[in-house]
Amino acid sequence: xxxxxxxxxxxxxxxxxxxxxxxxxxxxxxxxxxxxxxxxxxxxxxxxxxxxxxxxxxxxxxxxxxxxxxxxxxxxxxxxxxxxxxxxxxxxxxxxxxxxxxxxxxxxxxxxxxxxxxxxxxxxxxxxxxxxxxxxxxxxxxxxxxxxxxxxxxxxxxxxxxxxxxxxxxxxxxxx
Numbered sequence: 001x002x003x004x005x006x007x008x009x010x011x012x013x014x015x016x017x018x019x020x021x022x023x024x025x026x027x028x029x030x031x032x033x034x035x036x037x038x039x040x041x042x043x044x045x046x047x048x049x050x051x052x053x054x055x056x057x058x059x060x061x062x063x064x065x066x067x068x069x070x071x072x073x074x075x076x077x078x079x080x081x082x083x084x085x086x087x088x089x090x091x092x093x094x095x096x097x098x099x100x101x102x103x104x105x106x107x108x109x110x111x112x113x114x115x116x117x118x119x120x121x122x123x124x125x126x127x128x129x130x131x132x133x134x135x136x137x138x139x140x141x142x143x144x145x146x147x148x149x150x151x152x153x154x155x156x157x158x159x160x161x162x163x164x165x166x167x168x169x170x171x172x173x174x175x176x
Contacts, residue, residue, distance in 0.1 A: 063154040065116070069094045070160045070173035075145060077169035083141065091142050093173065105142055107134035112146075122152045122162065145171055 072091035075083045085091050090106040095114065101124060102111045110129035116122055127143050149162035149171065160173040 063158065065095045065152065065160060066097045067094075068160075069176040071176050072142065073159070073172045073174050075141075075169055075171045077164075078167055083138075085142075086136070086138055089176075091138070092176065093146065103146075105129070105137065105139040107137040107139045108132050110143060116152075120151050120153055122149055124149060145169075 070093045071089055072085050072093075074085075077083075085106070087106040090104060093101055093103040095101045099113055099115065100111065101114045102109070104110070108130040110127055112124050112127040114122060114124045124146050127147055129139070129143070145164060146162065148165055150165050151163040153161050153163065155161055155172070158175060160175075162171040162173070164170060
């Protein structure tokens with residue numbers, strides 16, 4: 001057992017030495033931005049080797065929850081269970097700047113109030129809907145999760161993500 005611990009400590013010392021000595025040989029230079037679309041990065045690895053890389057910046061993604069209609073794509077739970085809407089494009093949410101949210105499900109129209117606060121917190125409350133009955137509807141599933149969502153964010157490609165409490169899952173919406 002002591003031999004394993006000694007080997008582990010020796011490995012950690014070696015790793016730290018490599019990281020420390022390696023950082024002495026890598027020197028970062030400043031990043032130049034040209035035309036807001038190209039970025040050239042020069043990083044000397046050693047005295048004789050310079051790596052240059054051209055990258056194209058992606059178009060800016062609009063990250064505005066307001067005045068867009070968001071279409072539910074799926075819900076992903078922390079245990080990797082995925083629920084997709086049985087009727088694509090049927091489930092929507094539209095947030096207005098006055099604190100009202102309206103939407104549709106596979107059966108009814110709905111409306112509610114919502115509040116945004118710091119740290120991307122969201123609270124949807126007072127969900128009301130028309131009362132048509134539809135067999136095999138996912139309406140309750142959808143509205144229950146919208147009701148308990150407590151945070152929101154945007155993915156790198158601009159999808160709205162409503163986060164469920166306790167990191168239990170997330171609802172993903174695309175802009176219509």
